[in-house]
Amino acid sequence: MTRLLIAAGGGGDAITAAMVHTALHGRRAPALVLTYAWERLVVDPVPGPRGIADFTALDRLAPHLALVTAHTAPKAPAGSLLPRLAGGLWPALGLLDPYDGTVGLTRQIQAAAHWCGADRVDLVDVGGDIVARGDEPTLRSPLGxxxxxxxCAATNLSTSVYVAGPGLDNEVPRSVLAPRLGAPAFALAPEDTEDALPVLDWHPSEAGAMLVAAARGVRGACGTRDAPAAVVLDDSSPLVYRLAVEDALRLSPLAQALALCPSLDAAEKVSQAVCGFSEIARERRRAALLPPPAAPRPPREPDVVLDRYLAFERARRAEGLAYVTTRRITEDLVLTPTEADALYASLATGSPTRRVAPLWRLAPA
Structure with a gap:
């Protein structure tokens, strides 16, 4: 039997699903992870998720089941990291296409279960917004x-919902989630992260990076991109909680309201009614404000980039941070790929204690 897992959100949840699978069944147990191609505008400038029609070279195993492989590619102008992720993770990756709403996703999950020979599903979320009630002021992306x-509730397949690292996505705080989750089922261990660690050298998932770091023993305040507060990594950060799908559904008014929803457009309207916003509409507004692509510029000298980083490091230390994500550095300093590669190589070799993979330790003043 091939185990069937579902990543509740985007790429970070797919990475987390692979780690949860490793913890439960071992690194090489056959598995299929179904995941959205729903990525930030920095990766995919087209708002909303990508569907089957947005890719070439998908492996169509059944009418409602499409695998993403290293040979798959998004159709321009869309972008996606899923093909590269498919080449870097052990489980196979299947594409979740939400354009036919809950009804279409139910068919896709049932087709995947049939192909896997599985009679149960593990649904995995990093951060915990899968059990959001919809009115939390910091909630940003509950729809997927x-x-x-x-x-999953509509498939009649036995489903367990796993929430890893509550609060690590910097949406619903851990203190708010804790009463909803009960006792932890297990904690991710360093050996569960071995396959994910090299992926997070290039994948921008900050929640995934912090979960891996916490599982490997990192403790302290970590700064992420575009978040109002630091995430504190402590002994609760690598914990994983298990809920029955019925219990998770009772905690989510939005999921309840999406039963039998026939399209993504209809799902947007439901989200607006239940939560007061549509994250896809937010993406459309942000995409409309994006400046046109800048003309390529010559890379700055390594010494100039390093000086900018050292100033950034001092400022973040003054804020009380001990660690930052790679994405935070890259985006705050507006680094080109060439500049980023040179800076990270310089930091890793010149001061090896700065690299605490997949995070960066801020040097003390």
Whole structure:
């Protein structure tokens, strides 16, 4: 039997699903992870998720089941890291296409279960917004999680919902989630992260990076991109909680309201009614404000980039941070790929204690 897992959100949840699978069944147990191609505008400038029609060279195993491989490619102008992720993770990756709403996702999950020979599903979320009630002031992206939760409930397959690292996505705080989750089922261990660690050298998932770091023993305040507060990594950060799908569904008014939803457009309207916003509409507004692509510029001298980093490091230390994500550095300093590669190589070799993979330790003043 091939185990069937579902990543509740984007690439970070797919990486987390692979780690949860390793913890439960071992590194090389056959598995299929279904995941959205729903990525930040820095990766995919087209708002909303990508569907089957947005890719070439998908491996169509059944009418409602498409695998993403290293040979798959998004159709321009869309972008996606899923093909590269498919080449870097051990489990196979299947594409979740939400354009036919909960009804379509239910068919896709059932087709995947049939292909796997599986009679159960493990639904995995890093951070915990899958059990959001919809009115939390810091909630930003509940729709994808709620859609797959509603779809899993509709399949009649036995489903466990795993929440890893509550609060690590910097949406619903851990203190708010804790009463909803009960006792932890297990903690991710360093050996569970071995396959994910090299992926996070290039993948921008900050929640995934912090979960891996916490599982490997990193403790302290970590700064992420575009978040109001630091995430504190402590002994609770690598914990994983297990809920029955029925219990998770009771906690999510949005997932309940999405039952039998026939399209993504209809799901947007439901999200607006339940949560007061549509994250896809937010993406459309942000995409409309994006400046046109800048003309390529020559890379700055390594010494100039290093000086900028050292000033950044001092400022973050003054804020009380001990660690930062790679994405935070890259985006705050507006680094080109060439500049980023040179800076990270310089930091890793010149001061080896700065690299605490997949995070960066801020040197003390």
């Amino acid at each position: 999680d709620a859609l797959v939760l509603a779809a």
